[in-house]
Amino acid sequence: STQHIVPKVCIIGAGPAGFYAAQQLLKTSSNIKVDILEKLPVPYGLVRFGVAPDHPEVKNVIHTFEKTASNPRFQFIGNVNVGKDVTIKELQEIYHAVLLTYGAEEDKLLNIPGENLNNVISGRRFVGWYNGVPADSNLNINLDVEEAVILGQGNVAIDIARILLTPVDKLRNTDITSFALEKLSKSKIRKVSLIGRRGPLQAAFTIAELREILKLDGCKTCWRVDDFTNVNQVVNTLARPRKRLTTLMLKYLEETSSDTEATTKRLYPIFLRSPVEFLGSNTVHSIKLSVNSLEGNDVFTQFAVSTGLFEEIECGLAFRSIGYKSVQIDASIPFDIKIGRVKNIAGKVQDKLYAAGWVATGPVGVILSTMTNAFQIGTLMNKELPITENKPGFVGLSKILAQKGIPIVLYNDWKKIDKLECERGKILGKPREKIVDINEMLEIALK
Numbered sequence: 001s002t003q004h005i006v007p008k009v010c011i012i013g014a015g016p017a018g019f020y021a022a023q024q025l026l027k028t029s030s031n032i033k034v035d036i037l038e039k040l041p042v043p044y045g046l047v048r049f050g051v052a053p054d055h056p057e058v059k060n061v062i063h064t065f066e067k068t069a070s071n072p073r074f075q076f077i078g079n080v081n082v083g084k085d086v087t088i089k090e091l092q093e094i095y096h097a098v099l100l101t102y103g104a105e106e107d108k109l110l111n112i113p114g115e116n117l118n119n120v121i122s123g124r125r126f127v128g129w130y131n132g133v134p135a136d137s138n139l140n141i142n143l144d145v146e147e148a149v150i151l152g153q154g155n156v157a158i159d160i161a162r163i164l165l166t167p168v169d170k171l172r173n174t175d176i177t178s179f180a181l182e183k184l185s186k187s188k189i190r191k192v193s194l195i196g197r198r199g200p201l202q203a204a205f206t207i208a209e210l211r212e213i214l215k216l217d218g219c220k221t222c223w224r225v226d227d228f229t230n231v232n233q234v235v236n237t238l239a240r241p242r243k244r245l246t247t248l249m250l251k252y253l254e255e256t257s258s259d260t261e262a263t264t265k266r267l268y269p270i271f272l273r274s275p276v277e278f279l280g281s282n283t284v285h286s287i288k289l290s291v292n293s294l295e296g297n298d299v300f301t302q303f304a305v306s307t308g309l310f311e312e313i314e315c316g317l318a319f320r321s322i323g324y325k326s327v328q329i330d331a332s333i334p335f336d337i338k339i340g341r342v343k344n345i346a347g348k349v350q351d352k353l354y355a356a357g358w359v360a361t362g363p364v365g366v367i368l369s370t371m372t373n374a375f376q377i378g379t380l381m382n383k384e385l386p387i388t389e390n391k392p393g394f395v396g397l398s399k400i401l402a403q404k405g406i407p408i409v410l411y412n413d414w415k416k417i418d419k420l421e422c423e424r425g426k427i428l429g430k431p432r433e434k435i436v437d438i439n440e441m442l443e444i445a446l447k
C-alpha cells in the first residue's frame with residue numbers, strides 16, 4: 001500500500017518563493033516533508049539581501065518564514081550550492097519532486113562601449129554591498145565624486161538613488177553594513193540623474209517609492225519640463241494607478257519651474273534617453289545618451305526610437321540598473337538563456353520538476369506577487385505528487401553531502417548567526433550587524 005509512504009519534496013533557494021511554497025505544501029498535505037536547500041549559510045534571499053535597509057517593515061515577512069521553519073516536517077539546509085555540490089538529477093532520485101526557487105542573481109548588461117570603465121557599477125552589486133552579500137563586500141566604488149547617473153528607473157534604481165541621497169544619519173540605525181555606512185558618510189555625491197529610455201507615462205517606478213524620494217530631507221527632485229510635453233492632455237484618460245503616478249509627477253513639475261530653494265542635493269529624473277557609451281580613459285567621466293522619441297499609438301506599448309540626436313552628461317559614477325536575470329545552475333534544467341529564465345508553463349518545468357518566484361516568472365513583481373505565485377505552484381505540486389515508492393529524502397542528501405565533505409547549516413545553526421548579528425547590532429544601535437564572511441558564518445553556525 002502507498003499509505004505509509006511520506007511524500008518528500010526538495011526546494012532550491014530559501015528566498016520568499018521557496019518559503020511561501022514550503023508553507024503551502026505543508027498546509028495542503030498532512031504528512032509531506034519539505035527540505036529547502038540554500039546556497040548561502042543564511043536564509044531569506046532578497047528579503048535579507050535586496051530590500052533596502054531603510055525599509056525594515058518590508059522584512060516583517062520573515063516572521064511568517066520563521067513560523068514555517070518551526071514546522072517539524074520542514075528543514076532548512078544552508079551552505080548547499082545546487083548544481084555544484086549536488087545535481088538536480090541526484091535530487092530527483094532521492095525526492096519525489098523538486099521545486100526551483102533560486103531567483104535571478106545576475107544583472108542584465110547594457111552591452112555598450114565603456115561598460116568596463118572604473119566606477120561603472122552594477123546596481124545589483126551596489127545593493128549587495130550595502131546589504132551584506134558576501135560576494136559583493138569587496139565592491140570597488142569611489143564616492144568621492146559629485147555627479148552620479150543611474151541607468152534604469154525601476155524601484156531598484158530608486159532604492160539606489162535614495163541610499164545615495166539620504167542624509168547618512170538616517171541610515172545609522174538600520175541594518176546597512178558598517179563598511180557601506182562608513183563610505184557613504186564620506187560621499188561627495190550631490191547630484192543623481194535617473195535615466196529612462198521612455199517617457200513619464202511609461203515610468204517603471206511606483207507611487208510610494210516616488211513619493212518617498214520626493215520628500216527626502218535636504219534633496220530636491222528637478223524634472224525636465226520638456227519631457228512632459230503632451231502629458232497633460234492624456235493624464236485624464238489613464239487607468240487609476242498610472243493616473244495617480246502621473247498626476248504626482250505633474251504636481252512636482254510645477255514646483256520645479258519655480259525652483260529657488262537652496263538644497264544641498266538633487267535628483268534629476270531624465271526621460272527619453274538611452275545610454276550609448278560611457279566616456280573616460282580609466283574611470284568614467286561622462287555618459288553619451290541618445291535622444292529618443294516614442295512611436296506607437298497606445299501609451300502602454302509605445303517604444304523608444306533614437307532621433308539621431310545625442311546628449312552628454314557628466315558623471316564620475318554610473319550605475320546599471322536595468323533588471324536581473326537568472327542563471328542555469330544545472331545543465332539538466334530546461335533554460336531560456338536569451339531571457340534568463342527557467343522554461344516553464346505556469347510553474348511546471350517537466351515531470352516532477354517545478355519552478356516558482358523570479359526564476360520562473362522573471363525578475364518582476366514584489367514579495368506579494370511572488371507569494372501568490374509560490375502558493376499556486378505549491379498547490380499544483382501537491383495535486384500531482386506521485387507517491388508510489390519510498391524515497392530517502394534528507395537521509396540520502398546528507399550522505400551525498402557528507403561524502404563530498406560539505407558542511408550543512410540547519411535552521412538552528414542559522415539562529416546562532418542571527419543571534420550574534422543582533423547582539424553586534426545592538427552595540428551599534430542597529431537591528432543587526434550582518435556578517436558578510438562565509439567562513440565566519442560557518443564557524444559560528446557549526447561551533
Ligand code: FAD
Pocket residue numbers: 012013014015016017018037038039040043044045046047050051052055058080081082083101102103104105127156159329356357358359364365366367368370
Ligand atoms: P530570491 O529572493 O532571490 O531568493 C532566491 C534564493 O535562492 C536566494 O536565497 C539565493 O541565495 C538562492 N540560490 C541561488 N542559487 C542557488 C543555488 N545554486 N543553490 C541553492 N540556492 C540558490 N519586494 C517588495 O515587496 N518590497 C521591496 O521593498 C522590495 N525591494 C527589493 C529590492 C531589490 C534590490 C530587489 C532586487 C528586489 C526587491 N523586491 C522587493 C522584490 C523581492 O525581493 C522579490 O519579489 C523576491 O525576493 C523574489 O523571491 P525569490 O524567492 O524568487 O528570489
